[in-house]
Amino acid sequence: MRVVHLNTYHTTGGAAVAAGRLNRALNRFGVDSTLLVQEATYPDANVDALATSFLAQKMAFARFGAERLAFLPYEKDKSVRFQFSPAVTGVDLTFNSVIRQADVLHLHWVNFGFFSVEGLGSLMRLDKPVVWTMHDMWAFTGGCHHSGTCENYQRSCGNCVPFLRRPGPNDLSHSVWQRKQKAYEAAHLVPVGCSEWLANRARKSGLFRPFSVLTIPNPIDTELFRPIDKAAARQALGLPTNRRLILFAAAKVSTVGKGFRYFEQALHQLHAQLENPREVELLIFGAGDKGLLHELPFQYHFLGPLSDMQQISYAYNAADMFVIPSLAENLPNTIMEAMACGTPAVGFTVGGIPEMIQHRESGYLAQYKSADDLSAGMQWLLDLPPNDYAAIAHAARQHVLAHYDEAIVAEQYASLYESLVGGRDLPLL
Template sequence: MKVLHLSTFHQFGGAAIAANRINQALNRAGFSSDMLVAETSVEEPFVTSLAKTAWQKRWNTARFALDRLTFLPFERSRNVRFAFSPGLVGTDISQHPLVQQADILHLHWTTFGFLSTRSLSKLFALPKPVVWTMHDMWAFTGGCHHSGTCEHYQNQCGNCPFLRTSAPDDLSHSGWLRKQRAYQNARLTPVGCSQWLANRAQQSRLFGELAVQSIPNPIDTKVFIPLPKAVARWELKLPETKRFILFAATKVSAVGKGFSYFQKALALLRQQLAKPHDVELLIFGAGDESLLRELPFKYHFLGSLKDSRQIVAAYSAADLFVIPSLEENLPNTIMESMACGTPVVGFEVGGIPEMVQHQQTGYLVSYRSVEDLANGIQWILDQSETAFQQLSANARNHVVTHYDETVVARQYLALYAEIQNKAY
């Protein structure tokens, strides 16, 4: 049996990282698995780029730009520019050799000019079962990646809060109907990375009577391991005696990552701490460092980290990891932090409560509460050495038990076997 994973990106963004980890985990389990992406960032076994020549790479960039331009006249504001994908621009890969050779197609995050709804229709028309691991809500909405409090996706969308002019027959409604037509004859098995997302997907009429599965993203717990804090801090040239609060995101300034809540909570925390000068910040991710200059604690900005050893060192050097995201599915960053034995403080939203057990592996914060976010950070900092070591062990054990790549690979292998044998 051969499986082909389809993803817009190779290693950029949480969805691509998760897809790549699933592909590699299956290969390490001895299974035949490949991944086809719009364009590779680096050479890697079992990963193939659709764009290989200079011309193909330029065309790939043009498709991305055209995809964004199709939404530009409709967007409510610049803040939602990347929060909605009409799915009108993409390429037909149905005749690609890897697609033709595959027994099962495994979709991941495929927007931004890689696959349009029409492209998906052509894949669904092939006599092949399709697994779709959903890393956000796009597969079952009229175009938004996270609907927030809007529930219109459950029944044909329309009146979309992301659009400049919303109406019952707006862009989200037409997008929902295009997906409905594309899904009609598909041998489709939707999979949510979290139970929260699977539950949301099940509420959409787009999936009709389909049984939505829930399988988490994997992590290699032999790579993401706890390092002694002294070693991690030495590697990153950090002072050994400080307490470190970690913040990390693919793009620090992204509105949904909640940096403003982090900043406000730190201001409160500084007032609450008896010795605020003992606490410093550790931050990594892409973005403008000028955003950090108004933070009320000294910070160490590591920029974008690509090397896994550096990432492990960053998590291990920290006393806690703060994730104030306003919208999340099953964040890789939480998984990575906990695998390194670093407890997590985050809002009770999306799939985060499935990962963080309150005051057992971290601290679950009341949604959008700056005060509780500050309290959660302080609660971790106030733990005794013995209590902290127990938090750390609990966090690591939870990841090993639920998210280790061997555990997740077995779940996908069982799903593949089930759907391949299923009569349609």
């Protein structure tokens, strides 16, 4: 059985990381699995790229540009520029040999000029089962990646106040919704939510009403991300061994949705409440404007963007806690990575995060958009006696082993593929 995964990027973004991990996990499990991306960041086993020449790479960038320009006249303002994808440009893989040889097509995040809605429709008509792991809401909305409090996707979109300059019953979101409805008509499609939160939202969408939506989480290599001696991890990164370290990490620190301003507010409150704030320092990694860090009340260690997974594992192990104040999340890889290393997480009660963190058992769930409660969560972990902290760290690791270990997730997907190819009922996942 041959499975082909499709994702826009090879390594950039959470969906790319999750798709790559699943591809590797399936091959280790004995499934013939290939990841097909627009461009490969580096040579990688079982990864194929479409754009292997200079011209093809320029064409891929041109499709991305055309996609953004198509949305420009409609966008509400520049803050939503990358939060809505009309999917008007893309590649046609109908006659691609890798696609033709596949028994199962497995979609992940396919926006920014990789696939148009019509290109997805062409895949759906190839008479092959299609699994779609959703890393955000785009697959079942009229174009937005996260709808927030808007529930128009449950009907047929339209009146898209959060994202469009001129919302109305027949606006761009409604027309994209209709294009998707046509593309999905002949589909042998199984949508999969990485979190139960996302799967439940998908089940309410009019676009996915004909399909059975399953829930399977993203996988993680729990041998790579595992607890190691904290002092050794700090020494490897040149960090102090006599301080409590609070970790913040994001692909881009300044991205509004990552909630850095709530983190900053919470830190100021924490600094005012601590008896000896000099004992606490910050550890931050990710791309973005380092100038944002100058207003933080604690001394910080900025590692910049990290791509080496061993270095990332060291960073999680070096920290006493991981703080994720994101305003919209599905099933964050960062929480999974931190907890796998035995580092408790503090995050807002949003999206799939409450499925990952068990409040005061493996971490702390703060009230949504409450800097006060975020600060309380950090102080709670800092104040724990050593034995109680060790129990929280152990529970975090055990939750990952039980739910997200790559062998468990690979087996779930293999069972799904076999049922689709064999024409059997879908497994109860």
